[in-house]
Amino acid sequence: MGGEELMRTRSATVLVVLLLLLAGCSSGGRTDGGPITLRFQSLAWQQESVTANKELVKEWNASHPDIKVEYVQGSWDSVHDQLLTSFEGGEAPDIVHDASDDLADFAYGGYLADLTRLLPARLRSDIPESGWETTTFGDGVYGVPFLQEPRVLIANADRLRAAEVRIPTPEHPWSWAEFRQAAKRLSGPGRYGVAWPLKEPVSATLNLSLSAGGRLFHRGADGKVTVRFTAGDAVVPRTVHDQVAVDHSAPASTLGSGGSDTLPGFFGGRYAMVPLGFSYRQQIAQQAPEGFRWEVLPAPAGADGLTQGVSPQTLSVSADCPHKKEAVAFIDFLLWPENMVRLALGDWMLPTGTEALKDPALHTTENGWATGTALAARLRPAPAQSVRGYPEWKDKVATPAYQEYYSGAIGLAELRRRLEGDGNLVLARYQR
Amino acid sequence: MRTRRAARAGQYAALLGYLLFLAFPLLWLLSTALKSPRELGSLHPTWIPRHPTLANVRQAFAEQPLAHAALNSLVVALCTAVVAVLIATPMAYVMARHRSRLTRAATAWVVVSQAFPFVLVIIPLFLVLKNLRLIDSLTGLVLVYVVWALPFALWMLTGHVRAVPAELEEAAAVDGAGRLRTLVSVTAPLLAPGIAATALFAFVTAWNEFFFALVLLKSPQRQTLPVILTHFIGAEGVADLGPLAAAAFLATLPSVAVFALVQRRITGGLLAGAVKS
Numbered sequence: 001m002g003g004e005e006l007m008r009t010r011s012a013t014v015l016v017v018l019l020l021l022l023a024g025c026s027s028g029g030r031t032d033g034g035p036i037t038l039r040f041q042s043l044a045w046q047q048e049s050v051t052a053n054k055e056l057v058k059e060w061n062a063s064h065p066d067i068k069v070e071y072v073q074g075s076w077d078s079v080h081d082q083l084l085t086s087f088e089g090g091e092a093p094d095i096v097h098d099a100s101d102d103l104a105d106f107a108y109g110g111y112l113a114d115l116t117r118l119l120p121a122r123l124r125s126d127i128p129e130s131g132w133e134t135t136t137f138g139d140g141v142y143g144v145p146f147l148q149e150p151r152v153l154i155a156n157a158d159r160l161r162a163a164e165v166r167i168p169t170p171e172h173p174w175s176w177a178e179f180r181q182a183a184k185r186l187s188g189p190g191r192y193g194v195a196w197p198l199k200e201p202v203s204a205t206l207n208l209s210l211s212a213g214g215r216l217f218h219r220g221a222d223g224k225v226t227v228r229f230t231a232g233d234a235v236v237p238r239t240v241h242d243q244v245a246v247d248h249s250a251p252a253s254t255l256g257s258g259g260s261d262t263l264p265g266f267f268g269g270r271y272a273m274v275p276l277g278f279s280y281r282q283q284i285a286q287q288a289p290e291g292f293r294w295e296v297l298p299a300p301a302g303a304d305g306l307t308q309g310v311s312p313q314t315l316s317v318s319a320d321c322p323h324k325k326e327a328v329a330f331i332d333f334l335l336w337p338e339n340m341v342r343l344a345l346g347d348w349m350l351p352t353g354t355e356a357l358k359d360p361a362l363h364t365t366e367n368g369w370a371t372g373t374a375l376a377a378r379l380r381p382a383p384a385q386s387v388r389g390y391p392e393w394k395d396k397v398a399t400p401a402y403q404e405y406y407s408g409a410i411g412l413a414e415l416r417r418r419l420e421g422d423g424n425l426v427l428a429r430y431q432r
Numbered sequence: 433m434r435t436r437r438a439a440r441a442g443q444y445a446a447l448l449g450y451l452l453f454l455a456f457p458l459l460w461l462l463s464t465a466l467k468s469p470r471e472l473g474s475l476h477p478t479w480i481p482r483h484p485t486l487a488n489v490r491q492a493f494a495e496q497p498l499a500h501a502a503l504n505s506l507v508v509a510l511c512t513a514v515v516a517v518l519i520a521t522p523m524a525y526v527m528a529r530h531r532s533r534l535t536r537a538a539t540a541w542v543v544v545s546q547a548f549p550f551v552l553v554i555i556p557l558f559l560v561l562k563n564l565r566l567i568d569s570l571t572g573l574v575l576v577y578v579v580w581a582l583p584f585a586l587w588m589l590t591g592h593v594r595a596v597p598a599e600l601e602e603a604a605a606v607d608g609a610g611r612l613r614t615l616v617s618v619t620a621p622l623l624a625p626g627i628a629a630t631a632l633f634a635f636v637t638a639w640n641e642f643f644f645a646l647v648l649l650k651s652p653q654r655q656t657l658p659v660i661l662t663h664f665i666g667a668e669g670v671a672d673l674g675p676l677a678a679a680a681f682l683a684t685l686p687s688v689a690v691f692a693l694v695q696r697r698i699t700g701g702l703l704a705g706a707v708k709s
Contacts, residue, residue, distance in 0.1 A: 039650075045666045047495055073652055075662035078643065081551065085647045089558040091567055093650075099667065200668070258669055268475025283670065287473030 035066045036323050038330060041074040041093035043313075046282065049346035056342070060333055067326045069095075080105075087111040087318070094321040095330060100134035100145055101203075101311035101385055107142035113317040114140035118328040123335060131352040134312055134381040143314035146335050147349040149278035150299070150308050150375045151208060152368070153194075157293035159186055159272040170298045170306065170374035176212065176239050179300040183249040186272040193249040195271035196240055197257045201402040202394045204275075206383050207309035209236045212302030216419070217387050224431045225387050227423040229416040235302055237405060238412065245408040255406050267292060275299060278372045282348040285367055296368025298375055306375055309382035312352055350376050389430030397422045458684060464677035465489065472673050488674035489682070492664070498679055500653065501660040505639055506686060508570055508656060512577040512638035513631040516585045519578070520630060521623070524589035525615075529598070539590070542583040550643050558647060568650040576644050581634040588633065592626025593619075628694040636687050657683050 044053045050073070057071045072093060074082070080102055086092040087106065096112070106112050119141065124132075127145060135143035160167060165182040168174040174182060183193030198204055206216060213232030219225050243250035251271075254262050259276045260283060266274050267289055284294060298306055315334065317327045333339065337355035341362065344351040350372055351357055362373045384390040401418040404410045410418075459479070464472065466484045471477075492498060527535045557576065558567070566572025596619055604614040642658040649655050661683065664676035 043667075045663055046672070047491075050495070072650065073663055075646070075659070075665065076667045077662040077665050078646060081554070081643070082646050085554050085558050088555045089562050089567070091558075091562065091650065260670055260673075263473050264475040264477075267473050270475065277668070280670070286469045289470055289473070 035068045036326055037068045037070055038095060038321070038323060038327055039070050039072055039093040040095040040330070041072045041097060043074045043076050043079060043097045044343075044347065045076065046347060049343070052342045052346035056334055056339055060330060067323075067330070069330055083111075087320075090320055092318040092320060094318055094323070094327050096316045096318060098143070098314055098316065099311050100143065100314050101382060103135060103143050103314060103316065104137055104386060104388075106316070107137035107140065111319055112142040113319050113321065113324050114142060115144065115317065115328060116141045118317075118324055119144070120328070120332050123332050126335075126337070126353040126355055128352070128354065128377075130380050131312065134310070134385060135314055135316075137386060143316035144331055144335065145312035145314050145352045146340060147344055147347055148310045148312035148352055148376075148379055149349045150310060150372060150379055151204065151275055152278055152299060152372060152375070153273045153297040154266070154276050154280065154284060154368075155273045155295055155297050156266065156269070156271075157295045159269070160295070163272075168297050168300075170371060173298045173301040173306055176235050176300045176302055180239055180243060180247065180249075183243055183273065184247050187247070187249040191269065192251050192271050194243060194273045194275070195254040195262045195265060196243070196250055196275060196406075197259045197262045198240070198255045198402075198406060199258045200399075201255075201406065202398045203309075203311075203382065203384075205236055205240075205402055208275075208299060209233050210307045210309045210380055210383065211299065211304055212236060213304045215383055217383055225427060227393075227420050227427065229419050232303065234412060234416075237402065237415065239300075240406055241408070241412075244406060252407055255403070263287060273297070278350065278368075279348040281367050296371040298371060306378040308375070308379055310379045311382045311385060313347075313349070350379075387427070389427045392430075393423050393426045397426055458681070461677050461681045461684070464673060465681045467674060469674060488678040492675035492679040492682075495675065496660050496663055496679070497652070498657070498660060498682070501655055501657045502683070502686070504570060504654060505657040505683075508573055508577065509635045509638040509686075511570075511574045512581060513635040515574065515578045516581045516634040517627055517631045520582060520585040520589050521627060524586055524593050525619070527586070528590045528593035539587075542587050545583045554643070554647055557644075561648065567648060568654060570649075570654060573645060573648055573656075574638075576648065577634075577638040577641065580641075580644075581637050585630045585634055588630050589623075589626055592623055592629075595626075596622045632691060632694050635690055639687055 040057065042050075042053045044050045054071055057069050060067075060069055074093075074097065079098060083092060083096065083098070083106065087109070092111070098106075103112065116139075123144065131145040131148075132141060134145050135141055163182070163185045165185055166172075166174075166178075168178075186193035206214075209216065209232065212235035214230060214235065216227055216229065216233050217225050218228050240250070244252050244255070254265070254271075259274070259280050262271060262274050262276075263280075263283065265271045266284075267287065278296075281296065288294060299308065315331045317324050317331070321327050334343070335353060337351075337353055337359070340351040340353045340356035341359040344356065345361060348367075350362070356362075357373060357376055361369070363370050384394070387393075397418060401410070401415050401422075405412070405415040463479055463481060465488050466481045466486070468481075468483060468485050468487065471482060527538060561567050561572045561576070564572070566575065600618055600622070601614050604618045609617065640658060641656075642662070645656045645659050646662075649659065661676065661679055664672045664679065666672075
């Protein structure tokens, strides 16, 4: 065999292998006819939660042979871009799991079905109006809020007892001033009373500020929203700032950290308390050293009590879904009180449904469930949720302003000037 | 003499430091993969796990279809590498050997095409693939990866072709070799390191790519490894760190293996002695 011939044979072999590989890559065809198939994209990621979701889908499919639900595992990472592309391309899942603070663009863009006339009365009345407000955009309801989490204080129980501070409860919470005093008493050489993980300072600050009556965003008679930084809006930022810069009861080093980053310091005794989302308890239960005693305390209360802002997880139906009624029927099944409890326990979060909230499993003191459940009635929509231009205001104005204020680089007056002055210029562009 | 030795020692020390710097993320990943959740929450992390465990590896495989996703990734990455090289090699030859306004314009276009970010092209691309019925298909993904890898592969290979002295091809012609014979017997072997490097680049690009795979593949059984890895990550960046590290560490191994296989080709220095100076 000559050199050229050999080379030709080799090239032909490579091409054949390539064609075979590509043939192996091809997707299978779709089957037409038969039962209706709905694609449900779930963002559940913790093992218990994924199991609960898959079990519920299996139970639905067993009892509804004519409406088959296909479980598709999605990911919180890049979910907005993934959904936007799928919506634009007309290939979106029929039932979409997301969070209420991500829905505005999709709702106003016409990608989601208005569920107002499709929701069964049972589901509608089971979830309080404050829950529905998080998924109402304009005149329509574009999702069903089903899981939510308040921010709580996770505390080192032994340090609390040793410092002899009053232990707050949902009935008798700390005021912000008491919280500041308690953090001071819990501090010592090389030890801090509290560690604030404020990688996302804006949502944490705004949601907690509702307790002190801070609303920041005010809608005028003309429907336009402006930023006004009132005394209520200053309570939480000032507390954090003073703990870091004046009392030194909170370290500056965690201000740029995520919640998980503070846990080693919490377990190691460096921090006595960490304000975290309620679902972090799962990570704490898993990682806490043997013998480490921790407990869940309510976040401090202000003029408006224990009120807090939240952005619940939601289930929506794609506007392109040809079987919206069936999709809503599946959502209704998924959110029956006992099923909602299973989902909540799997995600270590609180259900939005009033019936589900009565379940004894959510009232046990183990892992702080009872404390969180007691806060459920005080949860309100996150203040900025329906404000057009909020993402840009947050990224360009509020995040750097809060970060600089918390680190001591600027004062309260400058924070106010930036949030109001620079912020209103940004919002005005969206409201012409 | 002493100065030269000191300089050599300094060079080796710098090289060692650089190697450690490069290996650090991989070693830390391995260390994390072998730690229990409690050890991961320790205030004083250690390089060597105090109680090494394979529980994270077991959990990662139990929770997600890692092996199947790895097979999908492997098929996609191999196809991308082969197709990209098959297309880029003849194009690069033409662009390097036959310089004209057209080839200069093509080179400029190749450079400009690198400037388009993913997010800018994803929706039009999605619609094009949908019309071709290539959504949720590994073939469609290969097509996208080839298109995405091609400009840089072309640019890389053009440089390699230019480095092959044209005099060698002229000498073969003088000796009576035909055009095809010259290309196959003289140019192609000398291009082998460049082709290997280009294939490696295309392979690694396709192996690691996340966003296109996330958007274009819907069915769980077609998802690639980078997409499956994100299933260990929850809202606000909270992650199941142990299984994530175990899966991520295993995901780096094929790239390392492919690199080990072709690196000798890349660094072989086949041009050495080709032309008398």
